[in-house]
Amino acid sequence: MSLQESTYAKMAQNHGPLARINAKWLVIAAVILAVAWLALVPLVFLIWQSFMTPAAGDVPAVFTLDNYTKAFSDSRILPLFRNSVIFATGTACLSLTIGTLFAWLNERTNTPFKMLFYAASIVPLVIPSILFTVSWIMMASPQIGLFNLILKNTFGIAGPVFNIYSMGGMIWVEGLHYSPVAFLLMSAAFRAMDPSLEESALMSGASIWQILFRITLRLVWPALVAAFFIMFTRSIESFEVPALLGTPVGIEVFTSSIYDAIREYPSNVGLASSYAILLLVIASFGIYFQSRLSTKGSKYSTVTGKGFRPRPFDLGPWRVPAAVLIVVYMVLVIILPFLVLLWSSLNKYYSVPSWSAMHRLSLNAYVTVINYPAVGQAVWNSAILAFSAATGLMLLTAVISWIVIRTKLPGRWLLDNLASLPMVFPGLVLGLSIMIFYLYLDIGVYGTTWIILIAYLTRFMPYGIRYNTTSMLQIHKDLEESAAMSGASWGQSFWRIVLPLLKPGLVAGWIYIVVVSIRELSSSVLLYSPGSEVVSVVIWELWQNGQYVELSAFGVMMILVLFTIVMLAQWVGKRFGVKEA
Template identity: 60%
Template sequence: MNAAAPVALLRSLDWKWIVIGLCVVFTIYIAVVPLAFLLWQSFFTPQTAAKAAEFTLGNYTSAYGSRETLRLFWNSVQFAVGASVFAFVLGTALAWMNERTNTPFKTLFFALSIIPLIIPGILFTVAWILLGSPKIGIINLALQNWFGLERPLFNVYSLWGMIWVDGLHYSPMAFLLMTAAFRAMDPALEESATMSGANIFQVAWRVTLKLTWPAILATLLMLFVRAIESFEVPALLGLPVGIHVFTSAIYQAVHRYPSQIGLASAYGMTLLVITTIGVYFVSRLSSRGSKYATMTGKGFRPRRIDLGPWRWFAAAIFIVYFLLIVVLPFAVLLWSSFQRFYSVPSWQALHNLTLDPYRFIFTYPNLARSVWNTLILSFGSATLIMLVTSVICWIVVKTKLPGRWLLDNVASLPMVFPGLVLGL
């Protein structure tokens, strides 16, 4: 009887609710604990071997009691708005040409658009340093040589250069999001506008973009949140020339001695507020998206706009975009990987090519372990998050459990944590 009791107890348990409970607890843990720890650390002085941490309001006084904070805020907003708008305009234009026109090779370009999302942000930034630096940038040197320019045409170490690199890197995200919006939209109203005499640009402005207004705002807000929390571009392009944003200020505070975790947390609270506002508006737009839906009782296939001879110009735009976002960055990284010390491509530099960097990598003692850890981290985190969020979405959408709206908001809370802030 005693041995059978645990078995009977296990059989009587409803494992569905156990799984649901574990997912809810895990979601609350990863959402609430970082917020509480960040807020707690912001009220303490740095801890050293000789002195324990003490409660203080000095971190907020130092962070927000000077004009430097206003400059940080203004630089951060300029960078985030510029990068998000640039990425959106570029991605939306390409998505419209891909979905609504007869541009040649567009199926191939759609498949190739996923490649930039695989390139780490730090490598993409380094590649554009080698391409757009005023001293060693290949593009600047080529243009100066061809046109006899005395000064470099493009300076990646500037606010506009930061906007260019970050916006270019995340334009594929805008492209994929707006492509999905255009595909889901019934083209009947567009065809009616065309038959009424509207030209291509009038249809795009007055009909297509207005029907996708929720997707437009949601995409812009997502790009803004992603840009405001960006670290690689401000650190590699902004810090060398004194352009500071909140993420670079957090980085510098952490790397002081003693480490100013409290000051970094105080800066992080501002980022947290900004991203929270952005995520809030994204969720509000998502809940009101049905107001822009078009009702139809049959399947539809969007009518392709015939661009005539201009379709080859549209194809050329895709080619230039692919060159800027994939070919040139990959080529310059490949070239630099065959050199001990970087040098601009030339006939003389060809004699300095070497396989030593690759020999170092393949003879690195921890190479196999590093690759294995990377695979475990990527596949493990993706699988775990997919399973947990699937359960959370099922609870929010398919059940009538009380308080599920609160669970929805808690599950969205990690979105407001910039990666650098979450690392604190």
């Protein structure tokens, strides 16, 4: 008997057909109910709550349109809409311009340092948005900004040259932080494009810049537009940058207004819900146009059955400026933000780097943070929540991917769409909907870490779906059919065949969800309570309390931990990933 036959023989047990069918369908039913509960119930309840008045004493809540009337009649609604759209559009344009330029330099030219840049592009994704924003406040604030203080002390320029507290500053910070995402998206598009048309144009005498603007960018136009809508959607839901840079100077967007409506006394949940619905509609438009575009991209296809190998363009004298541009970008996005946080963490108070300040350096801030009352509990909470969310989601979405790809259940596409629905949920909106729902449905999770876990499971479910679906498509169903013919139950086949073969996608998705869960603030900031803080909330509280030095120390430690996790993910991908022949 062969090893494979022996394995299947061991898996075969005396389970009748009815038991096997029951186990399989019970799991499928449980998964469908779990997805519907996580993705659909909070949305329905949020919509319902936006049409209700708050209950007061013996007066029950009643149906009303007052929340929407107040929202639309408020003089702030047009500025809110305008600021939100300008901020999201500006961020999308900036991040896409930077990301596309560097993706083209890396994939289509002989630019120096491009391999180093590709590896370094992952690092900004590790830095939480709140820390990235804080670092730029320390660099470009009118009062304490490093750039302004250097210009004042060195060149005698009195007035602040840089002002991060502006719409331009918000777009700059958010655009820089999201540019690596645009870079990764556009790199994939350039890498998959047949370069024959570009090479034909080059042989016909066209310059590199003519080829770039008249051929290359036109061929990747669907990817450009899709990336724009992805950046737009992610920016419209951003909370940290508008809260830290916009709110202090009166630049409000929908996310900051939702947070203010919840935090005011008494909480105006109905108004916050109506704002949330408006924000959800705007985000849904971005997702809708992105999905529409993906179905109409065939006329731009250049990859056919013929093989091709891209050959990089020789930039000639432009190689040096391109290399300098890459170095400047890495300094602005990676080196400076981290060094500013590191310098701030070693001082008693934030000051401009100088030789005299070198004598005041100490590790006191790190000692203070380690002994800070909420830090230990927050680190423990974040670790438990991140590991639990990642493990639960990868197992749940593995079954969802199996149902969508392997079965012929009617309406299975609906399950896939339902599991992807949280993609359109801005984090703050999701936190609001879950908060309201479990406040009314008193099952003992409100005010505990369980409600934050539910938010993470809901928010990051689409990521688990994408990782598992990609891996599931590579597994042929013959392996499961052979196990079934050998007498294995569905559970045995799934646990001992499907999951081990999904290991590369499972491990990569698990580590990614751990990282984004530890970074998550927008949904956590409305759901935490004393004792259930997470590390991102501690950073938020340190900032609100003006403890900038302690915040910097905590941020440095957090970045180093997340960077270690990402490096582990890279090693795991190389160690356990599918090897190409």
